[in-house]
Amino acid sequence: MSFIIKSCGVSDITDIESAINFVKAEEDDSLSNKEAIIKFLNNENNLFYVAKDMGKVVGYAIAYIQSRLDTTQNMICLYEIGTLKEYRQRGIAKNILQYIINDTSNLNIIKMWIPTNISNKAACALYKSIGATESCEKDEIIFTYRY
Secondary structure, three states: OOEEEEEOOHHHHHHHHHHHHHHHHHOOOOOOOHHHHHHHHOOOOEEEEEEEEOOEEEEEEEEEEEOOOOOOOEEEEEEEEEEOHHHOOOOHHHHHHHHHHHHOOOOOEEEEEOOOOOOOHHHHHHHHHOOOOOOOOOOOOOOOOOO
16 A cells, blocks of 8 residues: 655645545544634644545644743644544554654654543554653543533
């Protein structure tokens, strides 16, 4: 299998819609919203990547570049990554992560922050496979407040 990975801009809305409507939708009830996609892409700190196999979107990642107060360097938050179920265990997610690292290497980045659940063994193995390290304190929790 040969797949390509690319960073998406406004001209790639069709690929982003496919990522949301087909790949992301396998895990939740997401539907794309063209206006929201354009708003997202118009912020230079928002990043969207897709992986395609023979023209079909088979994976994606969403990341954010974040400023820090303790250094002039930025960090990246990997917000979400996904692969179509039938394409998992083929190295697509790992290649997307490597692409993000290479694509952002000239952006004065100090680290990539990657939240996940300890129970998500596949995600933990994926992040370790690219050289990411887990927190020594295994008591982190993420709260969400919905407006």
